[in-house]
Amino acid sequence: MQQTTTIELPSNRKIWQISYPLMIGLLAENLVGVVSTMFLGHVGDLELAASAIANAYYVMLFVVGMGFANGAQILISRRNGERKYRQIGGIFENSLYFIWFFSALIIVVSTLFSRHILGFMLDSDEIVDTAMHYLDIRVFTLFFSLGCVVMRSFFVGIEFTKYIGMAALVVAGSNCVFDYILIFGKFGLPAMGIKGAAWAAMGAEIAGFSYFVWIVLRKVNLRKYQMFRFKRPNLYIMVQTMNVAVFTMLQNLLSLCTWLLFFVIIEKTGKENLAASNIVRSFYILAVCPLWAYGSTVSTLVSNALGQNCRQHVFPVIRKVAKFSIVTSCIAYIPVLLSAQGIMSLYTKPDTQYLIEIGFRALYVVGFANIISAFSWTSAISATGNTMVALFVESITLVAYLIAIYLLATYFPHNLELIWGSEIVYQIVLGLLSIWYFSGTHWQKKKI
Numbered sequence: 312m313q314q315t316t317t318i319e320l321p322s323n324r325k326i327w328q329i330s331y332p333l334m335i336g337l338l339a340e341n342l343v344g345v346v347s348t349m350f351l352g353h354v355g356d357l358e359l360a361a362s363a364i365a366n367a368y369y370v371m372l373f374v375v376g377m378g379f380a381n382g383a384q385i386l387i388s389r390r391n392g393e394r395k396y397r398q399i400g401g402i403f404e405n406s407l408y409f410i411w412f413f414s415a416l417i418i419v420v421s422t423l424f425s426r427h428i429l430g431f432m433l434d435s436d437e438i439v440d441t442a443m444h445y446l447d448i449r450v451f452t453l454f455f456s457l458g459c460v461v462m463r464s465f466f467v468g469i470e471f472t473k474y475i476g477m478a479a480l481v482v483a484g485s486n487c488v489f490d491y492i493l494i495f496g497k498f499g500l501p502a503m504g505i506k507g508a509a510w511a512a513m514g515a516e517i518a519g520f521s522y523f524v525w526i527v528l529r530k531v532n533l534r535k536y537q538m539f540r541f542k543r544p545n546l547y548i549m550v551q552t553m554n555v556a557v558f559t560m561l562q563n564l565l566s567l568c569t570w571l572l573f574f575v576i577i578e579k580t581g582k583e584n585l586a587a588s589n590i591v592r593s594f595y596i597l598a599v600c601p602l603w604a605y606g607s608t609v610s611t612l613v614s615n616a617l618g619q620n621c622r623q624h625v626f627p628v629i630r631k632v633a634k635f636s637i638v639t640s641c642i643a644y645i646p647v648l649l650s651a652q653g654i655m656s657l658y659t660k661p662d663t664q665y666l667i668e669i670g671f672r673a674l675y676v677v678g679f680a681n682i683i684s685a686f687s688w689t690s691a692i693s694a695t696g697n698t699m700v701a702l703f704v705e706s707i708t709l710v711a712y713l714i715a716i717y718l719l720a721t722y723f724p725h726n727l728e729l730i731w732g733s734e735i736v737y738q739i740v741l742g743l744l745s746i747w748y749f750s751g752t753h754w755q756k757k758k759i
């Protein structure tokens with residue numbers, strides 16, 4: 312019989328060893344969008360505004376598939392904790408099959424309906440047309456970007472995160488090069504503007520996925536995990552993964568639909584507010600990457616602990632990671648306090664300097680929202696396998712978030728920092744509901 316008392320609580324060192332490669336990886340990956348935003352800011356405010364909508368729309372499609380990969384990560388972590396290593400390869404490969412089918416389906420749907428959806432939501436036909444120049448190309452990167460997410464889920468699930476950061480650096484580095492060449496037209500190529508940003512993302516994601524495949528072949532014990540056998544798709548494994556992932560997929564979809572609505576509401580307050588918000592968004596995405604990394608760490612450690620029948624480790628793990636999250640966010644807040652206007656100036660050219668005055672105070676707001684972030688607690692809910700509860704918590708939070716956005720944008724349309732204050736509302740409500748969930752005992756009874 313397994314002695315739970317012999318299994319030690321994860322140390323701070325182990326938490327950091329899992330988290331920091333994820334942190335580096337997420338930062339590098341999201342530099343794809345940040346660098347594109349920075350370059351497009353030097354093309355024009357129309358391209359900057361359109362890329363805000365286009366990126367939010369693309370990410371909405373992307374995170375639905377990412378929800379399935381998160382479900383796979385939870386299962387892989389649980390099987391790793393149970394020492395059922397030979398089942399991991401089947402989960403991984405069937406996740407790839409599903410993700411690729413999902414990508415093909417999304418490409419078809421996007422090609423047929425995206426223009427109509429954006430046209431219905433936005434007032435500016437010019438922004439719709441420019442956004443579609445990006446989306447018509449970018450949507451095809453789903454095959455590779457979601458493939459990278461499944462690869463990352465495998466490495467996080469088995470607690471072997473060493474190469475995740477390097478893979479993301481491959482994506483970020485190649486994207487910087489491709490962006491510079493294709494957006495501005497270097498080395499004899501024509502300047503492609505926002506289309507160049509989409510093609511650059513395509514090349515970068517292909518490079519990242521290729522690197523992951525190479526690492527799996529070189530560094531992973533394929534026999535131990537029964538990897539790369541590529542047997543026929545197993546419907547039972549897909550359904551088992553979907554049972555865990557479906558509510559996470561819905562949760563991600565709701566979150567990003569709300570994120571898209573956030574920018575749609577801001578678009579109605581003016582193109583300048585939308586362009587400035589795209590700059591704030593790109594900084595916010597970088598600042599929140601460490602929090603996402605800690606969320607994945609919590610998910611892995613909590614799921615492993617439950618797989619080892621160590622329920623007594625769950626709360627200490629969450630508290631430890633939450634402390635890491637607060638300290639990291641405070642450190643990341645320092646450059647915002649010192650030079651918010653300097654950060655925004657990186658995204659503007661001389662005739663768009665007015666965007667700095669519109670948006671720099673919003674950086675203070677999103678920095679504070681990150682400090683009080685509840686991502687560690689809500690990630691732990693999904694790790695217990697109660698993804699339906701996580702969806703419920705997220706749904707209630709998003710209702711409060713949308714109400715805050717609407718009211719703030721309606722009554723304070725010229726105060727962008729107040730509109731971004733809805734992020735603080737989001738984190739407070741999410742944290743309170745997550746703590747309420749763990750105050751009971753029913754989370755201990757979930758089997759996956």
